[in-house]
Amino acid sequence: MRKLRATLPFVASSSFSLLGNSIAGVVLPLVLLAKTGDALAAGALAIICAIPQVLAGVFGGALLDRFNRRDLSVVSDLISAASIAALPIIDATVGLSFGWFVVCGIVGAVGDIPGMTARDTLLPTVIEHDKLDLQRFMGVSQSIDNLVVIVGPAIASMGMGFLGAANTLWLTAALSFVAAMTTLFVPRAVGVPPKAGHIQGAGLVRTAVQSTKEGMRVLFKSDAVLRASVVLGMLIVIVMGSYQGMVLPVFFTQENAPTLLGYVLSAMSVGALVGSLGYAKFAYAMKRRTWYAVSFVGMAIGVAALGSLASYGVILAGAAMLGLFSGPVSALFGYFVYGLIPDEHRGAALGTQNSMLLVVAPIAVFATSIVIEIVGVGMTSLVLALGWIFLTAYALAMKAMREI
Structure with a gap:
């Protein structure tokens, strides 16, 4: 039996x-x-936190091509855990306000974004270390991710019912800490980048x-296929x-049914699990072209149903269908991105x-929050x-995706 020393x-x-x-x-x-x-406050928070998130992504990318990617992933998860744990503590003491969300969001960006990129850069080397097939693994990886995301919103809904919304965030903090500890079991040698080296002072900015x-x-x-995958991925996001x-x-807040949001997202994840x-x-x-075309047409049908907001049943069905057809195209885009980027520039x-x-x-x-304020959530x-x-x-x- 093959030993998955890095993959597991x-x-x-x-x-x-x-x-x-x-x-x-x-x-x-x-x-x-x-x-x-x-x-509008949620949209404003996203804009305010965007700048530190971008800086964290840029500096994190530079560090990940110079320092051990596994170690940086561990540090990032610990910072994320601390930023999330601060929210229920603040809520129980001085009370949460918009300013506290901004502060914790900025601190969280320092952990979340480099941590996400660290895992992205580690994935191909982990697969290579354990000698697995990248295209098939992307399907398996998407399946595992979708299975996890199915459980997440359901746990969130139950947590809000038993613990309250703010206290449910303790679960996120704990899981980030466990993720950091688990990453330590990945062989450290897997995280060494090809251009490993030291960066000092202003050299970090220049780098x-x-x-x-x-x-x-x-x-x-x-590469044209890589470019198309990135552009389409951004538009989907x-x-x-x-x-x-x-x-x-x-929508669900206005309907006085906020817990239903978790079940809709779970339905989307169940569909994505089946698809992946x-x-x-x-x-x-x-x-690959067939997977690509069928996925986009199927997602369009799902979004049409979801976007109608006609009824809870229609929204649930649309979410499930959107997830079903997003599974293959997500795995396919992942295969292109990870396979076409050289390790030294990852x-x-x-x-x-x-x-x-x-x-x-x-x-x-x-922008969506502004439009909702003007024309309403339905329109x-x-x-x-x-x-x-x-x-x-x-x-x-797209010409680049016709012959994939």
Whole structure:
């Protein structure tokens, strides 16, 4: 039997971290809405935290091409745990306000973003260390992630019912700490980058600037398929981030049923689990172009149902269908990104990519909050669904993705 000495602790650590994030993803918007009563506040928080998140992504990418990636992942998870644990402590003592969310969000950015990039840079070397097939592993990895995300929103809903929303964040903090401890079981040699070295003082700033330039070059000039995967991934984050981070929380809050949000997100994850398991099993049974086209058409149908906000049943069905068809395309994009970025530039490229995602996502959430204030959540949802249809047409017409 093959010994997965690096893969098992890596997957376990990623799962613990993702479980904590999925719980926080449900709880944090509801806590913020409960404390401020203003949908615009959530969008403003995302914008305010965007700058430190981008800086953390840029500097983190530079560090990950110079220092041990496993060690940086551990440190990042510990910082994340501390930033989340501070919220229920503050709520129980002086009381949470918008300013406290900003402070904890900025501290959390220092941990969350480099930690996410560290895992991204570690994944291909972990697979290589244990001699696994990258394309099949991406399907398995997506399946595990989706299984974890199924559990997360359900735990969040139950936690809010028994503990209260703010105290449920203790679970996220604990899971981040466990993720850090589990990462220590990944062989340290796996985390050594090809250009390992020391950076001092102003050299870090200079290296970060060079890292960003190199990351942009790799992402957008080195390969057309890689460029298309990055662009499409960003567009998907814009639309889905607006739904998950603003439209659905506001809708269920207005309906006086905030706990239902967790079950809708769980339905999406169940669908994604089935889709990614199917891809892991039959990855080579169909052409990549077929997986790609079927996935985008299926997601468009799911978003149309979800975006209608017609009824809880329709929303649930749309979420499940969206998840089902997102599983294969997520695994496929992961395969392209991890497979086409050279190891020596992985920290720079993935750090730059994550930084860009951190720019567009909060801008999209903030813009969505403004539109909701002007035209209401129902019309905003329909506009996003229409945007997804245009995205589908764009994805199917892209020249770079016709011969994948």
